[in-house]
Amino acid sequence: SALLLFISIMTMFMSGVVAIFEYDLKKIIALSTLSQLGMMMFSISLGLYELAFFHLLTHALFKALLFLCAGILIHGAGNTQDIRSFGGLSLNFPLVTVCMNLANLSLCGVPFLAGFYSKDLIVELACQYSWGIFVLLMMFICLSLTVLYSVRLTYLSFVGPYGGGTSISVCESDYSLVGPVVILSFTSLVSGTILSWLNFPAPVLIFLPVFLKWGGLFFVGVSLLVMLSLQGLTYSYKWGAVSKFSGLMWFLPW
DSSP states (O other): OHHHHHHHHHHHHHHHHHHHTOOBHHHHHHHHHHHHHHHHHHHHHTTOHHHHHHHHHHHHHHHHHHHHHHHHHHHHTTSOOBGGGOOSTTTTOHHHHHHHHHHHHHHHTOTTSHHHHHHHHHHHHHHHSOOOHHHHHHHHHHHHHHHHHHHHHHIIIIISOOOSOOOOOOGGGOHHHHHHHHHHHHHHHHHHHHHHHHHOSSOOOOOOOHHHHTHHHHHHHHHHHHHHHHTTSOOOGGGHHHHHHHHTGGGOOO
């Protein structure tokens, strides 16, 4: 279990770092899936099998929503996956923007959305185990990385300056595209609560000191603020080597 713990934490860390330097929309979402799979394996390595399954279910719902929204964006932005050619898409795709941000916030573990119930419980129960400071610190760093690449994706796609790509907003009038997105948005809101009532017969009692209890939310909040403040900056030439190293998945495919 110690080996599985180490591999899962390093998987979460690697995919989070790579996603921060990635510009391909589908790759960012795929890397976030890899990160959450690491989270599930982390949960299994602690012996929390039911929680891993619970996270699998909630994650399936909002990740399906993310991929569908990404598909609509790619379709509407002239079949480009490069988020540098996006920017200001919230004007052309208001509904998709709301739904995708909902899925992103759920992924980050923002309170009372679907991802919060499973993710926060895994983090709190991991804090209750005495695994040492390294494991806890890496877990919180990986939590922060999730927020960082999610905020970056939202900024570059919807909020930031227009990237110069073509954009048509016909997609939102097609109900066969937008219908499933709206339904999945609803499940991203309520599935966490419903599944937690169905899965766990009794309330989970967790004894933690105050700073650990608020640790997860603190890291989410701080990394949200950090990424918002960094968005005005572009990656300078100093980051070139790091960006190349990350863009090639830490040379793992080679």
